[in-house]
Amino acid sequence: VALVLIGFMGAGKSTAAAELARRRGGRALDTDRMLEAELSESIAAAFAREGESAFRAREERTVLRALDRAGPRDAVALGGGAPTIPAVRAALRKHTVAYLQLDADTAWRRVSTSPTVRPLARDPVAFRALHRSREPIYAAAADAYLPGDEQLDPMALDAAASLPDRPRGTRLVWARAASGSHPVWVGRGLLRPGVDWGPGAGACWLVADERVIDLHAARLPVRAGELLLAAGEEHKTLDQAQRVWRWLAESGATRADAVVALGGGVIGDLAGFCAATYQRGVPVVQVPTTLVAQVDSALGGKTGVDLPEAKNYVGAYHQPAEVLVDPELLETLADAEQAAGYAEVVKTALIAGGSLWDRVRAGAAVDEQTIVGCVRTKLGVVAGDERDADSRQVLNLGHTIGHALETVTSYARLRHGEAVGLGLLACLRLSGAEALRSEVGALLAAAGLPVRLDGVDPEAVLLATRRDKKRLGPRVPFVLLAEPGCPQVGRDVDDDAVRAAVEELTR
Numbered sequence: 001v002a003l004v005l006i007g008f009m010g011a012g013k014s015t016a017a018a019e020l021a022r023r024r025g026g027r028a029l030d031t032d033r034m035l036e037a038e039l040s041e042s043i044a045a046a047f048a049r050e051g052e053s054a055f056r057a058r059e060e061r062t063v064l065r066a067l068d069r070a071g072p073r074d075a076v077a078l079g080g081g082a083p084t085i086p087a088v089r090a091a092l093r094k095h096t097v098a099y100l101q102l103d104a105d106t107a108w109r110r111v112s113t114s115p116t117v118r119p120l121a122r123d124p125v126a127f128r129a130l131h132r133s134r135e136p137i138y139a140a141a142a143d144a145y146l147p148g149d150e151q152l153d154p155m156a157l158d159a160a161a162s163l164p165d166r167p168r169g170t171r172l173v174w175a176r177a178a179s180g181s182h183p184v185w186v187g188r189g190l191l192r193p194g195v196d197w198g199p200g201a202g203a204c205w206l207v208a209d210e211r212v213i214d215l216h217a218a219r220l221p222v223r224a225g226e227l228l229l230a231a232g233e234e235h236k237t238l239d240q241a242q243r244v245w246r247w248l249a250e251s252g253a254t255r256a257d258a259v260v261a262l263g264g265g266v267i268g269d270l271a272g273f274c275a276a277t278y279q280r281g282v283p284v285v286q287v288p289t290t291l292v293a294q295v296d297s298a299l300g301g302k303t304g305v306d307l308p309e310a311k312n313y314v315g316a317y318h319q320p321a322e323v324l325v326d327p328e329l330l331e332t333l334a335d336a337e338q339a340a341g342y343a344e345v346v347k348t349a350l351i352a353g354g355s356l357w358d359r360v361r362a363g364a365a366v367d368e369q370t371i372v373g374c375v376r377t378k379l380g381v382v383a384g385d386e387r388d389a390d391s392r393q394v395l396n397l398g399h400t401i402g403h404a405l406e407t408v409t410s411y412a413r414l415r416h417g418e419a420v421g422l423g424l425l426a427c428l429r430l431s432g433a434e435a436l437r438s439e440v441g442a443l444l445a446a447a448g449l450p451v452r453l454d455g456v457d458p459e460a461v462l463l464a465t466r467r468d469k470k471r472l473g474p475r476v477p478f479v480l481l482a483e484p485g486c487p488q489v490g491r492d493v494d495d496d497a498v499r500a501a502v503e504e505l506t507r
């Protein structure tokens, strides 16, 4: 099993392969360079002389030979088009495949200013179309998803190279934010009994959902101590945070140690907040056990607790040291909690558009592939705007009205995910996306989620939106979405339209 780098032209595959080979004491094989040596001419010249299909046939032979010869310490950089060849994709299954992700704009900037002539990089419109068509091919072949748009973090390469040591089928998404980067591991069996999954260094202080401990005691890591807490929104309070802080202090936890948050979004937000503030910050490992937490809350570093006045009003940005997502834990989740998580899946797929939305709209079961798609989408957004200055606000799609519905029902009637589902429907109405609203309504209803809500006063909901943390002026800015993949942040919506969209939910 070698480590194979794939990705669009300009993603830095050759440089990464050379670095990996250096770090692991193996060889770096670059299939484009191998082809050029074989042909004694440049790729561009061969492409022009032979045409694309003859070139791909030649490329297939060279790439298969390289993959066949590569040993466990070797790193292979594939040409950007190689994964479009079915025989190459089949051969990749025997190796660990790392996809260096690069957006179309950065790719174009890089290739159009590079001295290397690239046959498929002549026209910017065709280049973008090619980028769009290649993304799902790379994504489906990958075991690791690494950022290719800036100098590659050697830790990310080492993490990808360690994948064969993890349970089979584990995937890695490398999370990057202004304040630091970390691995997110996704795989069935990551937390199986007997697998040692605690933090790498220091003592492990486990803050866990008491129900999860009851159900999954055999999966727990070696730990210095554990504090069991009740979950549910009513427990995401400063009183509970104080219990955690004082327990850490009484137990003698230090900054060399790590807090491990094992549970759903309530435990993750609360324990993450306590880790952010205890001794001004200790590392936290997030181990999400609900679907809401696996696709959303354990990612991105937002932590906090509620005040009686409003939700999530006290908190901190604190990126985890690591996130472990084991979908096996969801097998014990109640149907209603699974459904609540599904609302966040739909939200994320609407933001992402493309192949994730295609999967979700086709009614696909929420499996590892969908979870990885959600993880990549959320982390991609956070990478560009960790602290919610602008583009991260897309993640609040459906949340402005969703949070307001939670507030006016005193957090007692709706799960967070259920409120988000209703918020999405209101937001699609405000976006004028009639057909999409019906489609999303049908998906939510099929998952057993509420698509209407009795007994709420639209005026009270409108007033509650004004408490939203995103509000800077008199009105809160909305995230609107006219079509999947194209969210727009900071949109001003008039009060009558909000009242009408909420009223529609009560009919």
Ligand SMILES: NC(=O)c1ccc[n+]([C@@H]2O[C@H](COP(=O)([O-])OP(=O)(O)OC[C@H]3O[C@@H](n4cnc5c(N)ncnc54)[C@H](O)[C@@H]3O)[C@@H](O)[C@H]2O)c1
Pocket (backbone or CB within 6 Å): 209, 211, 212, 215, 231, 232, 233, 236, 263, 264, 265, 266, 267, 269, 289, 290, 291, 292, 293, 296, 297, 298, 299, 300, 301, 302, 303, 312, 329, 330, 331, 332, 333, 334, 337, 340, 415, 416, 417
């Ligand atoms: N930080 C963020 O970016 C972010 C994003 C989205 C949501 N959130 C927050 O997440 C919270 C909601 O999270 P949640 O829906 O996970 O709620 P939760 O943590 O209350 O969990 C829901 C229920 O599932 C139970 N449970 C957890 N794991 C289980 C398992 N494996 N098997 C059986 N039962 C299990 C819990 O005991 C609880 O009863 C809200 O407070 C919301 O604000 C935060």
